[in-house]
Structures are given as C-alpha cells and as structure tokens.
Amino acid sequence: MATTYTWSWTLLAFILTWMVFHLIKRKKVGTEEIEVEAEETRDGEADVIIVGAGVAGAALAYALAKDGRRVHVIERDLKEPQRFMGELMQPGGRLMLAQLGLEDCLEEIDAQEIKSLAIYKDGKNDTLYFPNNKKFPYEPAGRLLRNGRLVQRLRKKAASHVNVQLEEGTVKSLIEEKGVVKGVIYKNSAGENITAFAPLTVVCDGCYSNLRRSAVDNKEEVLSYFVGYVTKNTRLEDPHSMHLIFSKPLPCVVYHITSNEVRCAAEVPADSIPSMANGEMVNYLKNTLAPQIPDGNLRETFLKGVEEGLLEIKTTATKSMSAKPCDKKGVIVLGDAFNMRHPIIASGMMVALSDVLILRNLLRPLPSFSNAKKVLELVKSFYIIRKPMSATVNTLAHVFSEVLVATTDEAREGMRQSCFKYLSSGGFRTSGMMAILGGMNPRPLSLVFHLVCITLTAMGHLLSPFPSPRRFWHSLRVFALALKMLGKHLGDEGLKEMLIPINAASYRRNYMATASDC
Incomplete structure (x- = not known):
C-alpha cells in the first residue's frame, strides 16, 4: 500500500512540475515574440520591402497595401521595360488579376483579345480554341500585349495606393543578422547608399536576380x-x-x-x-x-x-530554373527570381500572379510580419499550395519545348508528329490540352493523362502498318523518352504534388472559385 501511495505522489509531482515548466516556457516565448514585434515595429520604416516592380512585385505591392501593410518598393529602372517575353496573359492569368483587383490594368494598353492557338506543320494547320469550361469562372480568352505597358499600368496602380512607396534604386545586398534578413542596402537615384529595414523582404527582381543567391540555392539553365x-x-x-x-x-x-x-x-x-x-x-x-x-x-x-x-x-x-524553397527567415523569393520555365507556352505571368494571390492570402491573417518564425511557417505551406498551377505549367513547358525540336531521330520525330495530330484531333483531346495551356485547369494529373495519350499515339504511329523489329524498337524509345521528360519533373515538383488530385481540388476551390476580388 505504501509503495502505491509513493508512486502516485511521485507521478502527481512529475505532472505538476511538467505543467509549471511548460507554462513558464510558453510565457517566455510569448514575451520574446512581443519584444521582437515591438522592436521591429519601432525600427522598421515599412512592413515589407519588395525588390523589383515587375509584374510580380507591383501586383504584390498593391495586394499587400490593400490589406493595410506599409510597402516599400525598390525598382532598378522605372522607365517602361523593353522586352519581348511576357506578352500573353492567359485566361488563368486574367482570373488571377481579377482576384487581386487588378483586371483594369489590361485596359488602355491596346491589348488584343486571344481566343485560340493556330498551329502549322508541313502544310497542315488547325485552330485550337480555349474551351467554354463551366468550372472556369471567367471569360475563356486571354490578352496579347506589350509587356512594358502592362508593367507600367501595374506600377501606377500600386503607387497610387497611400500605403505604397515606389522608389527607383539599385539594391546591392540584403541585411542579415543571426540568420534573419532585416532589410536591404540600396543606392537611390541620387547615388546615395541607403539602408532600409522591414520585418519582411520579398525578392522578385527577375531572371537576372543577384539577390536570390543570398536567399536560396537555385541554379538557372x-x-x-x-x-x-x-x-x-x-x-x-x-x-x-x-x-x-x-x-x-x-x-x-x-x-x-x-x-x-x-x-x-x-x-x-x-x-x-x-x-x-x-x-x-x-x-x-x-x-x-x-x-x-x-x-x-x-x-x-x-x-x-x-x-x-x-x-x-x-x-x-x-x-529554366526549378523552384526551391527558401528556408531563410525574413525573406521570400518570387517571380522569375524564384521559378522559370521555357517561354513557349507563355504562362510565366500567370504563375507569378497565382503565387502573389496565394502568398497574400496566407499573410493576410497575421497582425504583423515581425514574427519571422510564423512567416516562415506560412511560406512553407505556400510551396505546397502553389504546386497545382506551377507544376502543371512547368511540366507542360518543359515537355512541349522538347517535343517541338525537329531532328532526324525517328522516335523524337514520331513524338513531334503525334503532338500535332493530338492537338488538332478535336474533342476532349484538344479542349483538354487548351484548358491546361490557358491555366483554366491547373491539374498536373490531367496533364500526365494527356501526355500518356500522346505517347501511346506516337507509339501506335511508329508501329503501323505492321510492327517490324525496327518500328518496335523506336516505339520503345518513344516510351523511354516520355518517361525521361516526365521523370525530371516528378522529381523537381514532387511525386505527391503531381499525382494526388486532392491538392488540385483544393487549389481550384480556394483560388479559382470566383472572379471577385478576394
């Protein structure tokens, strides 16, 4: 009996000690977080610094400013960009603009409506239209445009908000203390070196970014x-x-x-x-x-x-540059500084705007960005949530760019010929591929299905009219080629993210359910 009482009191003492220790620890952590937030709010001139005012940077600045954040945008050159990439806003990209309240930026720039893709090969041609998809809550049409004019409209819209400070300057480096990015050092238009602090820094200064090397180990090809x-x-x-x-x-x-x-x-x-x-x-x-x-x-x-x-x-x-998560506190990398793919399908702006929308929605509930640990936890979920759109676009761009290369290799040429035939075959094949191309159906598994169908079509074409050993060999090479194309992106994007439909269903439900401003 005495032994039982002894063990009971020992267990009770242990539980009480653990509870007291746990409460003290929580109170200490809470106190530290409050102190950090108070310090950052006192010292920081803005809630967030955005490096780069291209499509991603300007859109994010406006979105965060509408949520009451003080945004400091630093852009190297505020003159109208002269580039010939990013000249097609896919239907899915227009939906993202609408979600961000920026759809009017496509007006007054002489943008042209695009409803279809016309393809030509060896004297044959066909016109493939964006489908009227009932699950896509927006007009099935894109816009062809001058990229620089769109960028200037986005910058003007962002700068018009009272919470946005848009400044011309060249960011030289990130300020980092104890593994946490605290701000940037930049040279302003007057040639002065300025130090700017903020609890959060977003790097989206394009494909030639030098800052991304300070935040993430991404290598471009x-x-x-x-x-x-x-x-x-x-x-x-x-x-x-x-x-x-x-x-x-x-x-x-x-x-x-x-x-x-x-x-x-x-x-x-x-x-x-x-x-x-x-x-x-x-x-x-x-x-x-x-x-x-x-x-x-x-x-x-x-x-x-x-x-x-x-x-x-x-x-x-x-x-091309696969997207790698940034584990450093106080900084986020976006846009072409973060993820690039072959431009043949013209979907880079759509992915960037999708990323902006997801990130804005994740950050919106936070009272401030001062708690770097909380922000980093939210950003980790961002890398998963973005996959349905980004993985679909990245994979399609990679596969399409390889298939379109003309060679004397019979297997590769068979794939190229079958791609043209499949796209122009009509029915669910054409509508399905055009929905994916236009960002109207960001489902990696749907893309995998169509790629498998194209591969089987190519194998059948090479085996006809009867399967000789040579034709059988080339058909096997087509299969191996398709596996190689897909295998690379299954590794880069993640097997789970590519092949489990629940992720795509969640993305559609949360980011494509309505065209109204979020």
Whole structure:
C-alpha cells in the first residue's frame, strides 16, 4: 500500500512540475515574440520591402497595401521595360488579376483579345480554341500585349495606393543578422547608399536576380535563345490567335501585341546563334525560317518585319530554373527570381500572379510580419499550395519545348508528329490540352493523362502498318523518352504534388472559385 501511495505522489509531482515548466516556457516565448514585434515595429520604416516592380512585385505591392501593410518598393529602372517575353496573359492569368483587383490594368494598353492557338506543320494547320469550361469562372480568352505597358499600368496602380512607396534604386545586398534578413542596402537615384529595414523582404527582381543567391540555392539553365522583332502597321488575317509554326529545327511564333503591331519570334539553338553583325541572322530569318511559314499573310508579315526592323531585332535567352524553397527567415523569393520555365507556352505571368494571390492570402491573417518564425511557417505551406498551377505549367513547358525540336531521330520525330495530330484531333483531346495551356485547369494529373495519350499515339504511329523489329524498337524509345521528360519533373515538383488530385481540388476551390476580388 505504501509503495502505491509513493508512486502516485511521485507521478502527481512529475505532472505538476511538467505543467509549471511548460507554462513558464510558453510565457517566455510569448514575451520574446512581443519584444521582437515591438522592436521591429519601432525600427522598421515599412512592413515589407519588395525588390523589383515587375509584374510580380507591383501586383504584390498593391495586394499587400490593400490589406493595410506599409510597402516599400525598390525598382532598378522605372522607365517602361523593353522586352519581348511576357506578352500573353492567359485566361488563368486574367482570373488571377481579377482576384487581386487588378483586371483594369489590361485596359488602355491596346491589348488584343486571344481566343485560340493556330498551329502549322508541313502544310497542315488547325485552330485550337480555349474551351467554354463551366468550372472556369471567367471569360475563356486571354490578352496579347506589350509587356512594358502592362508593367507600367501595374506600377501606377500600386503607387497610387497611400500605403505604397515606389522608389527607383539599385539594391546591392540584403541585411542579415543571426540568420534573419532585416532589410536591404540600396543606392537611390541620387547615388546615395541607403539602408532600409522591414520585418519582411520579398525578392522578385527577375531572371537576372543577384539577390536570390543570398536567399536560396537555385541554379538557372540556358535552354536556347529567342530572336524577336516587331512588324509595324500591319494586321493579321486571324488577329485573335497566337500562330505557332512547327518549323525546323525549332519553332517560331507570330502574334499581335497591339492593334497594328505584330511580334515575330523564332527560337534558335543556344550553341549556334546566327550573327547579327555579319548578316547571318537576317539570312537565317529570310532563307531558313520564312519558307517554312505558311504562304500568304503570315509569311508577308514575317518578311516585312525583317526588312523594316533590322536595327530592332533582339535576342534573349530562354531559361529554366526549378523552384526551391527558401528556408531563410525574413525573406521570400518570387517571380522569375524564384521559378522559370521555357517561354513557349507563355504562362510565366500567370504563375507569378497565382503565387502573389496565394502568398497574400496566407499573410493576410497575421497582425504583423515581425514574427519571422510564423512567416516562415506560412511560406512553407505556400510551396505546397502553389504546386497545382506551377507544376502543371512547368511540366507542360518543359515537355512541349522538347517535343517541338525537329531532328532526324525517328522516335523524337514520331513524338513531334503525334503532338500535332493530338492537338488538332478535336474533342476532349484538344479542349483538354487548351484548358491546361490557358491555366483554366491547373491539374498536373490531367496533364500526365494527356501526355500518356500522346505517347501511346506516337507509339501506335511508329508501329503501323505492321510492327517490324525496327518500328518496335523506336516505339520503345518513344516510351523511354516520355518517361525521361516526365521523370525530371516528378522529381523537381514532387511525386505527391503531381499525382494526388486532392491538392488540385483544393487549389481550384480556394483560388479559382470566383472572379471577385478576394
């Protein structure tokens, strides 16, 4: 009996001691958090510093400012950007703009409506329309535009908010103390070195970002180059389509960016870029690519631009960089500084806006950003929530860019031919792929399904009319090629995130349920 009482009192004493210790610890942590928040609020000039005022930076600044945050935006150059990437806002991107209250930024910039993708290969062509999907709560149409004009509209909208300070300056480095980013050091327009503090710093200064190396270990890969120019004072016969030509060795695209300006862009291999100086580029465009473009209005527009815009032909690298989580406190990386994919499907702005919307919704409940630990915990969930959109777009861009490469390899050419046939076959095949391309159905599993169908179509094509040993071998190579394409992104994006439908269902429910301002 005595032993029983002894053990009972010992157990009770242990429980009471543990409870007292736990309460003291919680009180201490709470006190520390309050002290940190008080210190940061006292010293910080803003709640958040955003480095870069491109599409992602300007949109995030406006979204956070509407939530009552004080936002300091530092942009290297506030003049209108002159670039020829980011010239298509997919239907899904328009929905994201609407969710952020920024849909009016597509107005007054002479943006052109796009309803379809026109594809051309070996004398054949077809027009693929964005489907009227009842599950997509917005108009099934995108906008073709000048990227710089959109960026300026977004900057103007952000700067118009009383909580936003938009400043021209070059950020030189992040300020870091004990593993926590406290702000930035930048040079303002007057050449003065300024130190700015904030509880949270967001790096979204584009594909040439130097700051991301201080926050995350991401490595970019140059895939190829795009050569582009504008044909002025012209109008395509089908102005509401993006025209994609399955040219050799790499594709080219023709599309409106204003009511009377047409963008012509051609992809060239990274290791064999024709020289502009000695006329090789002009000869390449005229003699190699132009004959592959359908005769008539498209070819005339293509050649007219070459003749008139010799001094305006620009070359830019196409890059790829998988998204890696940033584990450092006090800083977040967004946009092209965080994640890049081949631009052939023109969906980068859509992914960036989706990321902005998710991040804004995650941060909204926090009374402040001073508790770096809480912010980091929320950002970790951001990397999972973004997957349905980002993983679908990244995978499609990678696979599409590889399939469009023309080679003498029978297996690869079989995949390229089957891709054209599948896209132009109509029915659920065409509508399904166009819904994915337009960001109207961000479901990685749906994309995997269509890629499997394209692979089986290619294998069947190579085996017909009867399966010889040689044809059987090439069909197996097509299967191996498809596995390689998918395998890379299953690893980069995560097997669970790519293949479990519940993630995509949650994304659609929370971020695509309505076009009203969140």
